[in-house]
Amino acid sequence: MNEPAAPRATGSAAWAEVLLSSFAQAGYQRAEPAILQPAEPFLDLSGEDIRKSLYLTTDLTGEELCLRPDLTIPVARDYLASARAGQPAGYCYLGPVFRYRGGRASEFLQAGIESFGRQDRAAADAEMLALGLEATSAFGLNNVEIRTGDVALFNALLDGLDLFPVWRRRLIKDFNRKISLEQDIEHLTVATGLSQHEYQGVLAALAGSDRKAALALVTDLMSIAGTTNVGGRTVAEIADRFLEQSTLKGGGLPREKREAIRRFLAISGDPDDALAQLRALAADAKLDISSTIDQFESRIGFMAARGIDTARTRFSTSFGRGLDYYTGFEFELHGSGNGAEPLVAGGRYDGLMTQLGSSTAIPAVGFSIWIETLTQLGRSAAIGSGSAA
Known part of the structure; x- marks a missing residue:
């Protein structure tokens, strides 16, 4: 990508606009939610820990407001307020978000896609991953690391084990936040x-x-x-x-239940290997979780149909994105040289719409793109490629 020199923000936005044009051609309508948002949904759905990262203010009525820290919740709120609420609809977006990040710019560009109302969940999940990979490819990165997980499998496991509600809730919360899970399992021992x-x-x-x-x-x-x-x-x-x-x-929790949880959390590899391990665990532990595993298998098929090389996709049952509102498939795309921060990340969040006030459950899945990081790595890859030539 031999583009003329330009300020990074301008170059990033220009590349992202081209990307959004391709999303629009795929049927995703441009969304432009307000920058100033009610703070309550972010605090309720992401946890009070996010408060220290938000830029907060209060209006004359006393309502707490914030500069949007991401675009998923604002796009979802606008969808629910629209005439299309409850119907299948897809949106793409590009704009600044505001979040304290300790030494890095607090205002940065984010693009992405949100898809609402589709009942073909496995196909929609695979489409999100495929479009995320198209985004990295558009910036010149074709060998990204694909990390995936599925919190629905963990929820199904806990349901199958018939745990006390307090333990189920605690384990799910720690799984979503990626904290203390092993300590909790150990605590269950005696x-x-x-x-x-x-x-x-x-x-x-x-x-x-x-x-x-x-x-x-x-x-x-x-x-x-x-x-x-x-x-x-x-x-x-x-x-x-x-x-x-x-x-x-x-x-304490019976030994067989503890061991089932530990065995589950140790499953990782490419999706086909993980599928075999999950079916073996379900059979050995006599767990009725076949419908959730079937959904996982269906997603693998749709991923392959989308041209995704599942053999280079890493799946882990312990993978999670650290947010409470995810309910199923989760993924991150990583490039070399950008540390732990993903280039693209997202997943399924079917429970979000009712939490935002919908009277009925609405399937939802989407992803966000870290435009400036992707631009920087894309330029580095282009320079390296030019040097090699």
């Missing part, structure tokens, strides 16, 4: 030997119950006592603690 307390009967009654019931009980008890928090803990945090203690009192 009973905690809780001592007798005045509220031992309450713990016994709560054992195995869901969070909503525990939260209602604790809220009522604290309301009677006239308190809203204890020692800085909220009602929700106290309810979670009660649930955790009541579950732990019942003893």
Whole structure:
């Protein structure tokens, strides 16, 4: 790519505009959501940890607002507010996002695609990966590393193991955030030997119950006592603690369930190898997760049909993107020399629409492109290629 010298932002935008033209030809409409967004959806869906990265302000009504830190949620909100809400629709976008990144520019360009309402999930997943690879190829990078995972498989595993709700929720949260998962599994190994307390009967009654019931009980008890928090803990945090203690009192997770989780998280390789390992695990552990594995296998077929070389695609059951709202397929494309930051990343987030206020579930999948990083690596690749010639 022998383009004339130009400021990096201008060059990046020019390359990205060409890319978006190809997305438009593929049927994706240009979206241009507002830069100033309500902060609540980002905090609710990405966790309070994101607060330190946001640029926040408050309007005259007291509503907390932020400069958009990404474009997925703003595009989704605009789609839900449109006449096409609930119908299949695809959007592409290009624009600045704002996020503190510790020593790097806080304003940077992001492009991407969001696809809503498609029921052919496996085909849509494969299309996102194929379009992501087209994006890297358009910038002159053809040998990127493809990393994939599927949080739906982990959810199905936990459902098949019939865990207490408190443990299921805790393990899923740690899986999504990529923290403490092994510690939690180790914590499940043995009973905690809780001592007798005045509220031992309450713990016994709560054992195995869901969070909503525990939260209602604790809220009522604290309301009677006239308190809203204890020692800085909220009602929700106290309810979670009660649930955790009541579950732990019942003893450790059976060895076969712990080993099934560990065996699952060790599965990695190309998708076909991983598929064989998943089916073997399901059979050995007598887990009814075949429908989720079938969806995984269907996606592999659509990937191959799209011309993706699945043999050079790395799949890992422990792979996750660190965001709570992903519900299925996840992927990242990496190039040499850009560290841990992906060039393209995305996945399936079917639960997001109801979390943003939709009365019905709407399938959704998409990806984001880090334009300036991709531009920089693309130029380096072009210079290297020219030198070699």
